[in-house]
Amino acid sequence: MAKARAQSRQAEQLVIHEDEMKEEEEEFFDESGDPLEESGRTMDSSDEEIEQAVAEDIVRFEDSFVGINKRYRLINRIGEGTFSTVYKAEDLEYNSFENEWDIDDRESKKWSSPARRRRPSKRPHYVAIKKIYVTSSPMRIFNELELLHDLKFSDSVCPLITAFRHLDQVVAVLPYFQHRDFREYYQDMTIADMRLYFRSLFTALRSVHAKKILHRDVKPTNFLYNPQQARGVLVDFGLAEREETDWHQCACTLPPEERRYKISHSVWAQTLQSGNQPSSYPKSDVRSSRRANRAGTRGFRPPEVLIKCTQQNTSIDIWSAGVILLTLLSRRFPFFHSADDIDALLELTSIFGKKKMRDIALLHGQVFETNIPSYSDGGHSLEKIILWCTGRTSSDKTQKKIELGDDEKEAVQFLYRLLECDSAKRITAEEALRHPFITKAFEDSEADEDAVDLVAE
Structure with missing residues (x-):
């Protein structure tokens, strides 16, 4: 039943009628936000008290998108760029659908009993709701959603859960990933830390490039990295395009x-x-x-x-x-x-x-x-x-x-x-993952696992 509802949800929400999209002249220069200004806007947030201006912004968003607060509880604003704003929200209907996108849930179930795996999860599950500005062209929005849909099973790439449209407002629902602000850790990273960082980044780029897709805006604020887990995800495909486009x-x-x-x-x-x-x-x-095309940062x-x-x-x-x-x-x-x-x-x-x-x-x-x-x-x-x-x-x-x-x-x-x-x-992303600088990260990981096994014994 959940599977059928999930399929129904996806089919219903991802349809964008082409006859409603106006053909516009393609933009060849899209300036993404300044990297220094954006860095402070990608920090993790929780349920703690938020700024009054952000609270008012959330209320305006809920008023403009009728019914969204029945499906999601908006918590805070976690990102703001040139073409969109991103909010952290709790998925109120999480247990009504299959959630293959949830990496953390899959990891926790590995260590759970079969009976527990079948039970509905009681802990809150968070998503990132990306509100795409109405000033964006319909073709740009359609392109981003289509590329995200094609990349949904790609390693280290933020998948698209679903998308909604209400009048001229489009939102994309994405997983919420815990990460740290790049400015908090970049000066303290050791070479060993860098190996892990780029192993994750090039794993994402290998997945994207294998499908002949250019991200076009790779930068720290678009790679959400968690140093504690040595795991990152590539996000924001608003400027991405397929190779050989125009x-x-x-x-x-x-x-x-x-x-x-x-x-x-x-x-x-x-x-x-x-x-x-x-x-x-x-x-x-x-x-x-x-x-x-000169899009990027x-x-x-x-x-x-x-x-x-x-x-x-x-x-x-x-x-x-x-x-x-x-x-x-x-x-x-x-x-x-x-x-x-x-x-x-x-x-x-x-x-x-x-x-x-x-x-x-x-x-x-x-x-x-x-x-x-x-x-x-x-x-x-x-x-x-x-x-x-x-x-x-x-x-x-x-x-x-x-x-x-x-x-x-x-x-x-x-x-x-x-x-x-x-x-x-x-060098290509595939070749980068075979370079000694990156392969030593795998060797270090295996050494750590061996050490854990020895302790367990």
Whole structure:
């Protein structure tokens, strides 16, 4: 009976009539919230007294969505972003449905007797209710719900429980996961802690990328991590899309010979042949402007997004994960804090050097030039950046050279694979899970289990 009701609930609530959706011009630039501002809005909350403004917001939400308080008891506001607000709520009808999404319940039942497993659960069960703003386009909302539905059985990915629509208001019901604010623990994480963090993150990305889906907004606030359980879940697929969505051929996918031919016969090459400076513009440029998806969060976008590659793939999420690792190793959050795409390119240039950025731009059929004298051609090594950020550099040349520890060196080797400017050479999520930096997390876990077994014996 419960199974039948669950199927009925899903079929009823997930239907969105296409004839009611207006075709709109696709948005190519969706700026997600500032990572520093969002971090303080993802903390766990309980039944304790909440702010008056939040209480009033909950009342307005319940008034605008008739009947929702009969199914859920809204408790607190736990997240607020550019496109949605998230509330913690108690599921009042939990025992009326099958709940395969409930990881904690599955774990507890492993150690319960068969009789107890059949009994209805008496403890409160919490969910996260995501209220999607009515200003979001119908196609964006439909896309997010469809992707979440496709990912419902994926490891370390927040599944969609159900969704409701009342007039022009849409809410998605998701599991509530206990986690800590990234700012509370990122400066204290050891290399061993980082291995566990990224084992969980890349497990999620492997599941998402296996279905040819780009998350597009990987950042600490979208990966809800519980350090005590060494478990995290990837959330917020509001900017996600399927690979090959609105692709147009980019020079980066051409054979090397054809790419070199195009470069040698480009407007840029003709400008150089005329004796002008590389940064000068042709007198008459009849080329159309280049449009590409630039969705995401400032500081987490890879070079190919900033340079407007028109054939972006899942490797953009790998770069974003690399920025998180750089943040953890450098103890600086946010590490990049640019105002726009130009600033972001210059931030990357200061690290990777002008030559690398020129080469990457040409790879995508673009030209990159800067006359800022402080930027070198070769840039700086990531080891040097981390030592400088953590205050381990000295101007005294008589002192012994400071180096990273062995574990840190291994982490940096992994970081180079993540922050590879050429997306075609960047490591995949599957390969990342086989990298020594991650596999040692599995070895440590097995050692801990063996130690527990010895104690039990």
